[in-house]
Amino acid sequence: MRKPSFKSWPLLAIVCFAIQAVASIDSEVPPGPKWLQAAVFYQVYPQSYFDTNGDGIGDLLGITAKLGYIQSVGCNALWINPIYESPFGDAGYDVADFYKVASRYGTNEDLQNLCAEAHKRGMHVCLDLVAGHTSIANPWFQQSALDRPNRFSNWYIWTPADRNIPGSQPFPGEHNRADRYLPNFFAFQPALNYGYARPDAKEPWQLPTTDPACVAVREELKKIMKFWLDLGADGFRVDMAYSLIRADPDGKGINALWHYYRSWLDKEYPEAVLISEWSNPAAAIPAGFHVDFLIQSGELAYQKLLGPNSRPNGAAREPHAFFERAGGGDIKAFVDNYLRNYSVTNSAGYIAMPTGNHDIPRPTYGRAEQEVRTIFAMLLTMPGVPFIYYGDEIGMSFVDSAPDKEGGTLGTLSRCGSRTPMQWSKEKNAGFSTAPVEQLYLPIDPCTSRPDVATEEKNPGSMLNFTRALLSLRRNHPALANNTGFKPIYAEKNSYPFVYLRSADSEQIIIAVNPAAHACLLQITGLKDASPLLVQGATLQSGRLAMDPVSFGIFSVQPDGVPTGIPVN
Numbered sequence: 001m002r003k004p005s006f007k008s009w010p011l012l013a014i015v016c017f018a019i020q021a022v023a024s025i026d027s028e029v030p031p032g033p034k035w036l037q038a039a040v041f042y043q044v045y046p047q048s049y050f051d052t053n054g055d056g057i058g059d060l061l062g063i064t065a066k067l068g069y070i071q072s073v074g075c076n077a078l079w080i081n082p083i084y085e086s087p088f089g090d091a092g093y094d095v096a097d098f099y100k101v102a103s104r105y106g107t108n109e110d111l112q113n114l115c116a117e118a119h120k121r122g123m124h125v126c127l128d129l130v131a132g133h134t135s136i137a138n139p140w141f142q143q144s145a146l147d148r149p150n151r152f153s154n155w156y157i158w159t160p161a162d163r164n165i166p167g168s169q170p171f172p173g174e175h176n177r178a179d180r181y182l183p184n185f186f187a188f189q190p191a192l193n194y195g196y197a198r199p200d201a202k203e204p205w206q207l208p209t210t211d212p213a214c215v216a217v218r219e220e221l222k223k224i225m226k227f228w229l230d231l232g233a234d235g236f237r238v239d240m241a242y243s244l245i246r247a248d249p250d251g252k253g254i255n256a257l258w259h260y261y262r263s264w265l266d267k268e269y270p271e272a273v274l275i276s277e278w279s280n281p282a283a284a285i286p287a288g289f290h291v292d293f294l295i296q297s298g299e300l301a302y303q304k305l306l307g308p309n310s311r312p313n314g315a316a317r318e319p320h321a322f323f324e325r326a327g328g329g330d331i332k333a334f335v336d337n338y339l340r341n342y343s344v345t346n347s348a349g350y351i352a353m354p355t356g357n358h359d360i361p362r363p364t365y366g367r368a369e370q371e372v373r374t375i376f377a378m379l380l381t382m383p384g385v386p387f388i389y390y391g392d393e394i395g396m397s398f399v400d401s402a403p404d405k406e407g408g409t410l411g412t413l414s415r416c417g418s419r420t421p422m423q424w425s426k427e428k429n430a431g432f433s434t435a436p437v438e439q440l441y442l443p444i445d446p447c448t449s450r451p452d453v454a455t456e457e458k459n460p461g462s463m464l465n466f467t468r469a470l471l472s473l474r475r476n477h478p479a480l481a482n483n484t485g486f487k488p489i490y491a492e493k494n495s496y497p498f499v500y501l502r503s504a505d506s507e508q509i510i511i512a513v514n515p516a517a518h519a520c521l522l523q524i525t526g527l528k529d530a531s532p533l534l535v536q537g538a539t540l541q542s543g544r545l546a547m548d549p550v551s552f553g554i555f556s557v558q559p560d561g562v563p564t565g566i567p568v569n
């Protein structure tokens with residue numbers, strides 16, 4: 001079939017939306033790099049992964065040294081959080097030099113070497129592209145803030161000082177222009193000026209996207225991408241990808257921008273991948289991204305599935321999340337939202353639902369390991385590109401006591417609990433670093449029973465080996481591939497389990513998940529035969545699905561019609 005062009009995507013979206021009514025969606029291979037079809041990402045928070053020079057901070061040599069481990073988990077691609085020169089006010093999301101690896105992580109050559117070693121193993125490496133803002137320490141901003149016009153004057157969005165435009169900030173220094181700049185996140189992260197899609201004629205400081213300064217910013221981002229791709233990177237996770245164009249109510253401005261980059265990449269770097277931080281695959285994929293995170297920072301889909309992203313001091317947990325023992329979840333609301341996104345994107349790109357990331361609590365927070373396994377059973381058998389956050393594969397904890405570090409605390413949300421050093425062994429500093437304890441980037445989880453890789457390697461029943469087993473199933477069963485079919489069989493409000501069918505031409509697999517503390521029974525009609533592939537307290541015999549509390553089942557099935565779930569009281 002002819003690949004859909006960007007121009008035909010809106011029409012395609014309407015057609016797909018109509019098809020959604022049928023609820024069963026057979027996927028096609030999305031355009032873009034072939035390697036995405038089998039990609040399983042591992043997110044590395046570099047400062048907390050593995051320290052090879054004993055300074056207490058993880059480094060690029062450390063990531064290179066652990067490629068074999070990452071591959072052994074079943075992952076074949078990396079997303080590394082920002083590694084550029086930075087004052088680290090926001091853990092590196094405040095970039096001072098986009099072309100230089102921060103010395104605490106190593107050198108550009110180390111990154112080149114990391115990419116080369118990954119490629120030798122058939123793995124891919126994606127960097128974090130902080131497209132929307134810089135640090136105030138970035139020389140571009142320092143120049144822009146001078147009161148004499150120069151080439152950088154309009155690279156940021158400067159508003160008249162006397163107007164006090166909401167959110168605008170005064171330059172934190174002396175002898176500079178009086179105007180105030182607009183930040184993109186923290187106040188020390190001034191927004192780069194990609195322009196206004198619909199500038200207000202009465203506000204001349206709002207520049208159109210065609211203004212030479214905005215065009216220069218646009219071209220600089222391309223230059224940055226080219227620089228790292230030429231060095232060996234395979235693509236980018238784009239920070240706040242939705243945020244670049246202002247006054248853009250219909251999204252035409254942001255679409256045009258990302259189409260521009262994607263067309264260039266398709267031509268010059270067809271194997272390079274763009275992954276967006278957007279939380280809206282139905283918008284991000286048609287805008288040109290190959291992958292978008294549906295859940296990542298406490299948005300509605302995340303809450304429906306996993307609960308609120310902030311539970312300071314053990315505050316009450318969301319009773320309506322699906323993955324709660326209380327069992328009051330509304331998986332239907334999640335599935336409706338998922339299908340809305342999936343129907344628009346499944347032949348054009350991929351949805352990602354990570355196990356966690358550096359901004360949200362780890363899945364273990366407030367949960368026993370058996371419960372976490374039900375989460376993994378679902379996340380790692382859904383369509384799309386899986387992402388495992390470092391340490392989630394061994395069941396690392398969200399460390400409540402972690403101190404604030406490098407902008408980790410956001411209101412009531414402490415992000416540092418998910419950023420503590422990787423636990424490799426029972427050696428000093430959990431094998432993360434040989435530095436004195438007080439020099440570590442963040443303290444190691446103080447819990448005496450904390451998990452570690454070396455111990456779990458020896459235990460066939462460990463979380464690590466469970467993660468491996470799930471990813472091995474995914475790798476070896478075409479029905480569980482990133483782009484094969486998906487159909488919910490049973491997904492009802494206040495009812496458990498959640499059951500869905502994954503299908504390829506050659507096979508069909510049913511996945512059933514019951515995170516609730518009560519057992520449940522379901523009759524699945526339209527099944528000839530079923531055999532278990534991986535289960536925890538679940539059986540499927542003669543169409544009768546019996547699930548213990550906190551259980552899951554992955555079954556290879558032979559349908560005899562359209563499988564449908566009917567609850568048995």
Ligand code: NOJ
Nearest residue numbers: 090093185239240358359
């Ligand atoms: C999203 C990143 O994931 C987060 O860690 C960062 O603080 C903000 N973007 C600002 O760059």
